[in-house]
Amino acid sequence: MPEKRPADSGAAAGGMRGFKQTKLNFRPLTSKTNQEKSAATDPQNEPEESSPKPKSDTPSGDDSNKPPNDQQRQQHQPADDPAKANPTTSGSGSGSGSGSGPTTTGTPASTSTPSTSNTRYRIRIVDRPGDLFSAPPGAVLIHACNALGVWGGGVALAFHDRYPEAYRVYRRHCLKSTPERLAGTALLIPPPPASAGEEEEEEGGLEGHYVGCVFTSRRFGRGVDSPREILRLTVPAMRDLMRLVAEEGERVTEVRMCRINSGIFNVPWEETKKAIEGMVLGGEGEPVPAGVRDGVLEVVAWERPEWF
Numbered sequence: 001m002p003e004k005r006p007a008d009s010g011a012a013a014g015g016m017r018g019f020k021q022t023k024l025n026f027r028p029l030t031s032k033t034n035q036e037k038s039a040a041t042d043p044q045n046e047p048e049e050s051s052p053k054p055k056s057d058t059p060s061g062d063d064s065n066k067p068p069n070d071q072q073r074q075q076h077q078p079a080d081d082p083a084k085a086n087p088t089t090s091g092s093g094s095g096s097g098s099g100s101g102p103t104t105t106g107t108p109a110s111t112s113t114p115s116t117s118n119t120r121y122r123i124r125i126v127d128r129p130g131d132l133f134s135a136p137p138g139a140v141l142i143h144a145c146n147a148l149g150v151w152g153g154g155v156a157l158a159f160h161d162r163y164p165e166a167y168r169v170y171r172r173h174c175l176k177s178t179p180e181r182l183a184g185t186a187l188l189i190p191p192p193p194a195s196a197g198e199e200e201e202e203e204g205g206l207e208g209h210y211v212g213c214v215f216t217s218r219r220f221g222r223g224v225d226s227p228r229e230i231l232r233l234t235v236p237a238m239r240d241l242m243r244l245v246a247e248e249g250e251r252v253t254e255v256r257m258c259r260i261n262s263g264i265f266n267v268p269w270e271e272t273k274k275a276i277e278g279m280v281l282g283g284e285g286e287p288v289p290a291g292v293r294d295g296v297l298e299v300v301a302w303e304r305p306e307w308f
């Protein structure tokens with residue numbers, strides 16, 4: 001992992017090649033219990049009015065597709081405490097299945113009905129250099145988000161430039177709620193049904209991606225949560241996202257992520273990875289993602305080769 005990096009501006013800086021804007025009609029998927037659950041699991045969450053009252057650094061008004069402004073893009077201060085934090089996890093150790101065999105533990109029987117057995121599973125993260133966005137249709141692309149409705153830098157800006165419609169969905173979702181309520185939850189934005197004649201058919205398999213947003217910090221810039229808090233929020237947020245992913249059944253073909261939290265959020269990647277791999281998921285009627293094999297969901301964490 002690189003020691004230091006600029007809070008880069010992603011696509012704007014040419015970090016990824018060949019970005020294209022994909023204008024699609026996205027519909028958001030959220031857990032009905034997201035907000036209650038988040039409030040319940042986070043003792044620090046004070047109940048707040050759900051009116052989308054902008055905070056001081058919250059963009060306001062009817063500008064849901066407005067790109068982040070310069071001020072927002074520049075508010076990428078590193079967190080005050082870059083010290084290592086102790087992750088709060090619901091389990092210990094990392095996933096350890098073989099993961100590559102054809103065994104179908106927890107695999108849904110039909111193409112779209114998620115399994116709701118008592119199967120428990122873990123996530124195993126495999127680090128790989130490459131382009132996060134070069135994913136097949138049906139892939140979920142996970143990235144960490146603030147809850148203020150801004151994808152202003154790093155990979156979030158690349159998502160913004162690539163999927164402006166998804167950005168609108170995310171932004172609306174944020175403005176309808178509050179950072180306190182969103183912290184530790186997730187938003188899954190599926191692609192619309194494939195339509196014939198899409199233009200973005202070139203390299204990279206651009207269409208058909210789900211955008212998986214995990215709200216691991218309430219705010220960004222000077223208001224970003226501490227690394228410790230970001231790690232703590234990552235666990236329920238990933239759990240929430242996995243539930244949403246599982247409900248999509250086999251429409252989801254793979255789950256991949258960037259090294260969430262490791263750039264602008266300033267949390268060492270190994271800490272985030274450990275927290276995610278320590279989670280025990282599923283069980284008690286919880287749906288199980290279609291990709292689970294032998295109790296393990298393999299998730300590739302892509303990193304640009306220059307940072308790998």
Ligand SMILES: Nc1ncnc2c1ncn2[C@@H]1O[C@H](COP(=O)(O)OP(=O)(O)OC[C@H]2O[C@H](OP(=O)(O)O)[C@H](O)[C@@H]2O)[C@@H](O)[C@H]1O
Binds near residue numbers: 260264
């Ligand atoms: N263009 C690109 N293409 C491909 N991979 C890229 C990339 N740029 C960076 N990466 C990699 O992607 C991983 C995560 O690093 P990032 O710094 O992105 O995100 P993060 O999870 O630490 O932080 C979340 C906050 O970033 C934004 O913040 P703002 O809105 O600007 O405030 C959000 O909105 C959140 O608030 C690291 O492995 C980077 O190497």
